[in-house]
Amino acid sequence: MATHPKKKLILVDIDGVVLAHGTQFFHWLDHKGYLKGTNEEEKTDFLYKWHHREPDHLADLYSRSSEEIIYTYQEPFKDAKHYLHLLNDLGWKFKAITCHGSSSESKEQRRRNLFYHFEEKIWDEIICLGHTESKQATLEKHKGENLIWVEDTYSNALVGHKLGLTSIWMRNNNHPPKCADCPIIEADNWQEIYNFIMKLST
Ligand SMILES: [Mg+2]
Numbered sequence: 001m002a003t004h005p006k007k008k009l010i011l012v013d014i015d016g017v018v019l020a021h022g023t024q025f026f027h028w029l030d031h032k033g034y035l036k037g038t039n040e041e042e043k044t045d046f047l048y049k050w051h052h053r054e055p056d057h058l059a060d061l062y063s064r065s066s067e068e069i070i071y072t073y074q075e076p077f078k079d080a081k082h083y084l085h086l087l088n089d090l091g092w093k094f095k096a097i098t099c100h101g102s103s104s105e106s107k108e109q110r111r112r113n114l115f116y117h118f119e120e121k122i123w124d125e126i127i128c129l130g131h132t133e134s135k136q137a138t139l140e141k142h143k144g145e146n147l148i149w150v151e152d153t154y155s156n157a158l159v160g161h162k163l164g165l166t167s168i169w170m171r172n173n174n175h176p177p178k179c180a181d182c183p184i185i186e187a188d189n190w191q192e193i194y195n196f197i198m199k200l201s202t
Contacts, residue, residue: 002166002185004200005146008091009124011139011165014098016044016152016172018084019074019113028065048174076117077170083190087197088122096126097138139163150193157184168193 015021026043029035038046050058084094100110107128114126127138135156139149140163149160150168154176161167161184168185178184187193 002196002200003146005148005166007145007147009093009095009147010087011095011097011142011147011149011160013135013151013153013156013170014096014100014110014114015074016077017150017170018077018080018094018096018118020077021074021152021172024074025062025065029061034061044172044174073113073116078189080190081117083194084118084122087194088119092197093124094122095124097129097135098127099129099131099133099135102128102130102133135159139165148193148197150187154178154184158182168196 012018021044026035026047035043035046047058088094096110096114098110100106107126110128111126114123129135129138136159139160142149142165143163145165147165148168149157149165150170151157151160152170152172152174154169154174157167157169158179161182166185168187171186171188185196187196
């Protein structure tokens with residue numbers, strides 16, 4: 001049973017949670033004719049299936065797209081902009097834990113993207129890890145703090161859960177094998193997370 005954390009701090013993944021994941025890659029795939037006729041909802045699902053069936057082909061497309069486009073501004077994820085600011089008005093702050101790349105350029109790009117859409121004051125900290133770096137060590141610093149942790153990668157949500165965090169898995173059209181004995185909360189958007197937090201507060 002989830003309880004209200006002592007600290008009004010929410011740990012958040014960014015891609016697929018705060019910023020829409022892969023927007024520019026989707027634009028590139030559309031432009032090249034790979035996603036013709038695929039609607040917004042189907043795109044993430046399509047990519048996920050592709051990743052599992054033909055990972056080498058997808059990696060090759062990523063590589064080709066990155067040579068042609070510069071990954072700069074991603075749009076906010078669904079209703080994130082409204083609800084993150086609303087929660088901040090109620091005293092909550094956010095700590096980003098994102099695998100966007102650990103170079104100074106990557107960190108600066110991520111900060112600029114976030115500050116473009118979200119007021120700087122809502123952020124407690126922005127941690128940029130390497131693309132394939134584990135989030136375990138960063139999350140371990142919060143072991144036992146009972147904080148909320150929002151992730152769209154199920155395995156990372158599970159890491160947080162095992163450390164005693166209140167993990168919320170943003171479904172994001174993914175269908176990973178789940179841990180039957182791990183009561184991880186699921187959400188489709190930030191309105192559901194907001195409602196969950198409001199219930200903790202009463
Ligand atoms: Mg993510």
